[in-house]
Amino acid sequence: MSMHIKTYHKYIFSEILGPFFLGIFGFILVMLIQILYEFSDFIIMRRVSFEVVLKLLYYKIPSLFVFVIPVSLLFAIIFSFGRLMRDGEIFAMRSSGIYFLSLTLTPLLFSILLSLILWFFTYSLIPESNYRSNRLIQKYFFLNPAPIKGENVFFHDEEGRYYYVKKIIENRNVMQNVLVFDTSSSNKYPIIYTAEEAIWNRDSLILKNGVVHHLGDDSFVVWEGKFEEFKINLPQDFMYIFYRDRTPQEMPTNELKKRINVYKKAGISARSYLVEDYLRIAQSIAVPIFALMGFSVILLTGRGGRLWGTAFSIIIAFFYYGFNIIARSFGEYAVFSPFLSAWLPNITLGSLSLGVFIWKVRKW
Template identity: 25%
Template sequence: MLTILDKYILKRYLATFGAMLLMFIPIGIIIDVSEKINKMIENKVPFTDVAIYYYNFTIYFANALFPIFLFLSIIWFTSKLANNTEIIAILGSGISFTRFLKPYIIGASIVSVMVLLMGFYVVPRASEGFNNFRYTYLRSGGKELMAGDNTDVYRQLNDKEFLYVSNYNTESKMAFNFSLEKFEKEKMISKITASRIKWNEKDRTYTLYDYTKRTVGKLGDKIEILPEKKVKFKFELKDLTPVVYIAETLRLDELIDFIDTEKKRGSSNINVYMVVLYKKFSVPVSAFILTIIAVAVSSMKRRGGMGMNLTIGIAVAFGFVFFDKIFGVLAEKSTFSPFLAVWFSNIIFGILAVYLLRNAKR
């Protein structure tokens, strides 16, 4: 049962967080427009595309910087409570500091659920639109950069088939030095090679040039050689070299299936995809950690007032984001555990939250 005091603090919690978003998002849009307006004019970007981009930008921007917005909003209104001696009055009435935290934890729960659901379903679509626009209109050679590593592509299609191409061109939909090997009980039973393989959109087939198929037999191998042959395969070459930001654009169920498929194919980008998956769960948890730190830091009336609390808050918030980004990149570019990298900030700042909370109670 929520008391009048709980409702008062919870209302301030959510209202200040909402106001912080409404205040900083337009600033972010203005800065982004000022940086990209020349490129947009130069590339004659349709107004509707720009409008959709900034709709997606708003969601993408708010999700990326939500920890900072949340932390600063709590620092802001809790410092005002402390400066007005409201917190002293609340604790002086016999309410424990732990009980005082109740509306904050409820607020953090509401924000966490909202961020969790958005991360599962809303943010992926916004990320897709945001990145597609950037790579299409704003980056030189963007369409080529959208693709992953298209050289020396080696994939395990299933338990029996292994594919290799030396190079894949996303524009011409053509690959070179194609090889498809099929195994049965660790023994090769057939191998198809071609100097080039081209995707045919109309009939959804592939044309193989300098086609050679070798079928291994007990009494002798059967070899088929043709200058050109049309073949239907179950795979699509473009799926073997997904765009660099593909994981960000997938809903939770799609992402789990995608990671499972990429593991079977032997993808070298598994760590990148795992970081995206783990962040869907770690970011909502950070709402609780940052809430506790913010309350512990700002609930004491300091000589420097709200300015001092905000300075401490900004330093802590940017420290959190810094560690999150650094360890995320470390996991993507090395063999460092993606799970540990993603949760490192929550673990370190969770320990800090416990320490600050114990001091605040005293």
């Protein structure tokens, strides 16, 4: 009996494996062609070299896995199980005492393995490839990209200093129009520093051409004076507040989590970073959900075939990832919580799939 079980598990796995890799290759090829189409005008008009184009496509491939792996597994399940059902093999297995629920075990275990692999990719490989591809795009496809900057930034450190910065010019490590309200324990009364500009490095903030105001217990200025340069020592992690050369999608997960902690300490909103952090886990968990959706489609329709599997995979994938984009925006703009915005597509698709699966699998 155990040999019998091992045989049909191997058979199911071999049936899925071919369509899965076909889906990986086909969907990546289609998406790379779409990327080439989007940049075709820039490639021709600015005479971007073939080497740069290949490098861009190479850096884009890891980010496509988030989309391609779940969709390819969905396609493989619909394609292979549809063929098994169309050729009567599932009915033959049922007559031998092998129920449909047992046939789902191997694909589901395979989906969990793919989920772990995808999570590993999202930890550092995909963010790094996003960073490199975006730098290539800025360098070769767009002229005079605007410097990365922030405006009207408020934050505080753990020692009781509160900062307001009118503008941050990150590619020069310069702040313009800086105000510091210092209530740290080393001073009996608050001190206010204003400066035309400030320069930061890894552990300090250097104010330049400013005025210092010492306040008394009645909140009036008791002393003030000018300075050419004044240094404020900062915790090293606070450089993340000023230096933001990477978007959340370009950051390795360890840096993303560190930045979230620093922003929370500084009283700065970390919504976009929290959404990205939750989304990386949710996108990995999507692989088993897509597998469950594939089984639900087969049980619901009993249809299969190459054309049907491809068409349904694309429809579901576009719905899911379109939903992801909208939910991410809702999270970043505080319509939903970061956790809910990242997990809502999974919860919706997973609930529908599980409901249909439980409803239909009892008959098989």
